[in-house]
Amino acid sequence: MNRDALQSALSQVGSISARAALAELEAGANFQVFLNQTASARQLWDTWSWRHQVMLGTGVTPRPGLAEAIARLEAAGAARVHMATVTGSQRRFTIFLSEDLTQCVAGW
Template identity: 90%
Template sequence: MNRDALQSALTQDDSVSARAALAELEAGADFQVFLNQTASARQLWATWSWRHQVMLDTGVTPRPGLAEVIAGLEAAGAARVYMATVTGSQRRFTIFLSEDLTHCVACW
């Protein structure tokens, strides 16, 4: 997957995190797409929703956008997703891509 394809996938997600990741990509940020494996969105939802709940229970404020990621993964159900990262100047983004790599399921 090249930069243009990842940028196109991110434009399909209107979240604040996806727009920020897209801006970083357009500014030349490094990125990596992990094409060697997929994961079930449902499994990722279970993991991230549990982590979110632990943060809330222990008084840790989650980084903005985590609730949107959880909702996006839940909506994807049993679909397989790929993961990608964008390392920007201020932060690193985790991106969950549809199995056909055409759209962003969630970005954090």
């Protein structure tokens, strides 16, 4: 997957995190897409919703966009997704892409 394709996938999502990751990419941020393995959005929802609850229960402030990303993973159900990261000047973003790599399913 090239930079343009990732930018296109992120540009289709209106979330604050997707827009921030897109801005970082446009500014030249590094990115990596993990193409060798997919997971179901439901499995990822299980993991991240639990982590989110632990953060809230222990007083840790979750990163911006995490709650929205968890809801989007839940809505995606059994769909297979790829993980990607965008490492910008201010933070690292976690992105989940559709199996065909054309859409951003969730990100924070």
